Amino acid sequence: MTVLAAGGLGKRYGARWALQDCTLELEAGTVTALVGPNGAGKTTLLQLAAGLRRPTTGTVRVLGHDPLREAGAVLPNVGFVAQDHPLYRGFTVEETLRLGRKLNPHWDDGLAHDRVARLGLSPRQKVGRLSGGQQAQVALTLALAKRPQLLLLDEPVASLDPLARREFLQSVMEAVADTGMTVVLSSHIVADLERVCDHLVILSQARVQLAGPIDALVGAHRLLTGPRSDPAAVARVHDVVSESHTPRQTTLLVRANGHVYDALWELHEVHLEEIVLAYLGRTEVPA
Amino acid sequence: MIWLSLRTQRTETLIAAALVALVAAALTPSGLHMLSVYHHDGLAGCAGSASAGGCDDLVHSFTNQFESLRNALGWLTLAPGLIGVLLAAPTILELEHETHRLAWTQSITRRRWVTSKLATAAATAAVAAVALIVFLTWWHGPLDRLQGRLDAGSFDSEGTVAVGYTLFALGLGLAIGAVWRRVTPALVVAFAAYVALRVFVDTWLRQRFAAPLAATWSMRQSGPDLHRARVLTEYPSNRFGQHILLKHAGDACLRKLGGVVAAPADGHCKLARLAQYTHAVYQPASRFWLFQGIETAMFGGAALVLIAFAAWWIHERTS
Numbered sequence: 001m002t003v004l005a006a007g008g009l010g011k012r013y014g015a016r017w018a019l020q021d022c023t024l025e026l027e028a029g030t031v032t033a034l035v036g037p038n039g040a041g042k043t044t045l046l047q048l049a050a051g052l053r054r055p056t057t058g059t060v061r062v063l064g065h066d067p068l069r070e071a072g073a074v075l076p077n078v079g080f081v082a083q084d085h086p087l088y089r090g091f092t093v094e095e096t097l098r099l100g101r102k103l104n105p106h107w108d109d110g111l112a113h114d115r116v117a118r119l120g121l122s123p124r125q126k127v128g129r130l131s132g133g134q135q136a137q138v139a140l141t142l143a144l145a146k147r148p149q150l151l152l153l154d155e156p157v158a159s160l161d162p163l164a165r166r167e168f169l170q171s172v173m174e175a176v177a178d179t180g181m182t183v184v185l186s187s188h189i190v191a192d193l194e195r196v197c198d199h200l201v202i203l204s205q206a207r208v209q210l211a212g213p214i215d216a217l218v219g220a221h222r223l224l225t226g227p228r229s230d231p232a233a234v235a236r237v238h239d240v241v242s243e244s245h246t247p248r249q250t251t252l253l254v255r256a257n258g259h260v261y262d263a264l265w266e267l268h269e270v271h272l273e274e275i276v277l278a279y280l281g282r283t284e285v286p287a
Numbered sequence: 288m289i290w291l292s293l294r295t296q297r298t299e300t301l302i303a304a305a306l307v308a309l310v311a312a313a314l315t316p317s318g319l320h321m322l323s324v325y326h327h328d329g330l331a332g333c334a335g336s337a338s339a340g341g342c343d344d345l346v347h348s349f350t351n352q353f354e355s356l357r358n359a360l361g362w363l364t365l366a367p368g369l370i371g372v373l374l375a376a377p378t379i380l381e382l383e384h385e386t387h388r389l390a391w392t393q394s395i396t397r398r399r400w401v402t403s404k405l406a407t408a409a410a411t412a413a414v415a416a417v418a419l420i421v422f423l424t425w426w427h428g429p430l431d432r433l434q435g436r437l438d439a440g441s442f443d444s445e446g447t448v449a450v451g452y453t454l455f456a457l458g459l460g461l462a463i464g465a466v467w468r469r470v471t472p473a474l475v476v477a478f479a480a481y482v483a484l485r486v487f488v489d490t491w492l493r494q495r496f497a498a499p500l501a502a503t504w505s506m507r508q509s510g511p512d513l514h515r516a517r518v519l520t521e522y523p524s525n526r527f528g529q530h531i532l533l534k535h536a537g538d539a540c541l542r543k544l545g546g547v548v549a550a551p552a553d554g555h556c557k558l559a560r561l562a563q564y565t566h567a568v569y570q571p572a573s574r575f576w577l578f579q580g581i582e583t584a585m586f587g588g589a590a591l592v593l594i595a596f597a598a599w600w601i602h603e604r605t606s
Contacts, residue, residue: 050392053606071396080392086385088295095294102290103393139389146394 001028003150003182004049008058011044018044020206022058026184026199028149031176033193033214034186035276036203042186043083045203046154049184050080062150076105079143079151084159085136089128093121096138097145104146112145115171133164137171144175151175153185157192169196190273200272202279209279214272221275222260223268224252234262242278253278288395292407296377303370303415310363311422318426321353325429334432346433346514353430357440363423364443364489368481370415371456372474374408378597379464379473382605401598405461409454409594416453420445435515435572439489446579451586456481458593465597465605488582494519496581497574503528503566510565515572524566 002025009022019041026032034042047053048060051067051074060067067074087096093116101107116123119137121130127138136156143151153172157165173196176183187193193200200217202210210217221241224234228250231243239255253270254260260267293300325331330349333342381387381404391397423444424431431441443449459481464473499519503526504510513521522530570578 047606052388052391075392075396076394078392080388082385082388082392084385086389088386088389089384090298091294099291099294100393103288103390103395105394142389 002026002061003028003030003063004184005061006045006048006058007060009045009048009055009060010057011041011048011053012056017206019048019203022208024201024208024211026182028182029180030199031183031197032185032199032201033190033197034184034201034203035188035190035193035280036186037188037280040203041206042203043154046080046152046184046186049150050078050152051075076146077149079146079148081136081139081143081151081153081156083154085139085156087127087135087139087142089126091127092123093125093127093130093138094123096127096142097123100142100145106147108145108147111147112141115141115144131164133160133167136160136164136168140168140171147179149181151181151183153183155186155188157187157189165192172196190276194272200276202276204280204282209282210275217275218270218272220255221270222254222256223270223274224254224260224262224265225268226250226265229264234260234265241275242281288399288403289407291390292403295381295404296374296408296411299373299376300411303373303411306366306370307415307418307422310366310419314360314422314426317353317356321426321429324349324352330429330433350430350433357427357430361440363419364439364485365482366419367416367449367452368456368478368485370419371412371453371458371481372460372478374412375457375460375464375477376470376474378404378408378461378601379468379470382465382468382601383470387601387605397602401602405594405598408457408461412453412457413450416450420447420449431515433514435517436575437515437517437570437572437578442493442575442578443489446575447583448579448586451583451590452481452485454590455586455593458590458597461597462593462600465600488585493578493582494570496578497570499568499570501528501566501568503564506563506565510567511569511571513567513569517570517572519568519570521565521567521569524564526564528564528566530566 004024004026006022006024009019009024010017011019018039022041022045034045036042044053048055049062049067051062051071054068062074063077065073067078088099091099097109097112097116100112101109113123116138119134119141121134121138127135130138136159140153140156143153151172156172157168160168169192172183172185175181183197185193185197194214198214200210200212200214201208226249228245228248231240231250231252234240234252234254238257238260241253241255243253244251252265253274328345328349330345333346381390387400390400427436427441427445431445434441436442436445443452456477460474460477463477464470467473494517500511502511503524505526524530
């Protein structure tokens with residue numbers, strides 16, 4: 001089942017396109033990393049999916065519905081943690097959970113209170129006094145206790161220290177294991193995502209540069225090294241993502257169409273991070 | 288959702304309540320004192336009809352005693368504006384701190400959130416305004432019965448206009464804040480604009496809601512009852528209502544007699560007779576509710592437009 005589908009989705013702010021021609025389908029149960037530099041359109045895509053913004057072009061459907069026009073059908077099934085996890089700072093933890101209970105029909109109060117207890121938070125603590133990591137966890141609790149089918153997390157760990165970051169992602173993974181929910185998680189830190197995610201979407205310059213299962217993407221890319229040469233011959237068969245040259249050597253990162261048989265080149269496996277960096281480094285838009 | 292609206296404006300509600308309570312606590316002693324003097328001196332008998340014997344002196348001394356106090360309370364006319372912009376703050380704070388995104392991604396629709404927030408703020412502001420009106424109407428009571436309610440000090444804080452002022456300040460704060468999304472500058476600008484408009488209406492516009500009445504009457508007659516009217520001008524005049532400046536009248540008289548001051552017995556320069564009339568332009572006390580209605584409709588209507596604009600802007604133009 002497709003949980004999130006975008007077709008030709010675009011969003012323009014004034015003269016600048018924040019997202020352009022985005023076509024994606026995310027299946028139920030997948031955990032997708034949305035990767036790209038700041039300003040690449042990650043937040044815009046997530047906000048469009050959560051019904052916070054109206055598309056300029058194209059459509060986005062969540063669980064088969066328009067998240068803005070059919071908010072009543074979409075919102076109860078979507079958990080959203082916005083960038084910097086905004087919370088009412090004057091509320092206590094208990095009041096924050098009360099907010100969730102009052103505003104959500106499928107609210108799981110037991111789950112919410114269990115999570116808060118396991119985090120070692122007192123219900124009477126003011127949210128504004130909690131550490132950044134604890135606030136992020138409270139925001140995640142609010143999203144998880146909705147029992148959503150789709151969880152959208154916008155840069156959830158960007159502002160956290162490494163320990164809090166690991167704990168947060170651990171919480172997400174546990175929740176996924178428990179419920180099988182679909183997750184989309186944006187970040188510009190690739191290392192964090194590799195452990196958590198099984199799918200990858202690379203956004204750069206407002207466009208989707210690459211999308212697919214991480215295993216397949218890693219399997220399809222090869223690093224080629226050989227004596228300095230023009231990569232034109234390789235480019236006729238495979239997609240050359242990036243090339244770099246020293247006076248004696250040429251290195252290519254390619255997305256291989258079938259096997260690469262060429263005695264000229266030495267083949268290497270590539271890591272996810274290298275693939276991401278190669279795509280983010282590209283300035284031209286893929287055909 | 289109403290719980291959330293009330294909870295997010297809890298601090299502002301408490302401040303507004305404290306403001307009203309403070310005014311009441313500070314003025315109750317003087318109000319009681321004024322009331323006791325009013326009854327003790329038998330001023331009630333002077334209130335309704337035109338001056339009975341001895342009333343003029345009594346009224347004069349009473350108003351002398353208490354009018355300065357009322358005038359010192361002129362700043363109270365700022366209270367509705369303060370309450371209004373104060374209750375605009377919670378909604379703008381949400382936009383500034385981006386907590387609206389938290390609320391909008393729970394299961395309620397954005398429309399419900401906006402409606403609930405703005406309706407709660409408006410209801411709270413109106414209740415605070417009514418509380419102020421009720422208290423100040425009681426406090427002004429004795430003075431009003433002698434002097435009428437058309438002067439700014441009473442008019443602004445009685446009847447219904449203060450509800451209009453409060454909602455107008457709220458709407459102005461919400462509209463500017465919805466667009467600007469910064470609570471402090473938005474509310475400072477809204478409050479300044481509110482004060483400017485109020486000054487304009489108080490000092491210039493209100494007296495033009497209806498053409499004032501004019502009357503000229505002889506010194507020997509009793510003119511219209513002006514005790515409780517709002518008198519715009521009043522001066523000695525000839526019988527056509529033309530202003531007689533006594534000094535000029537004297538000059539004219541001197542010229543007429545060729546520079547020689549005539550003895551009264553000469554009898555031709557009837558200086559005294561020139562100014563035997565009084566001319567007054569005034570708004571009668573009976574127009575209190577007409578003016579209240581006009582001004583309440585004006586501010587209330589503007590408040591509705593501003594609040595509707597803020598709701599539209601937040602609903603359609605905010606993400």
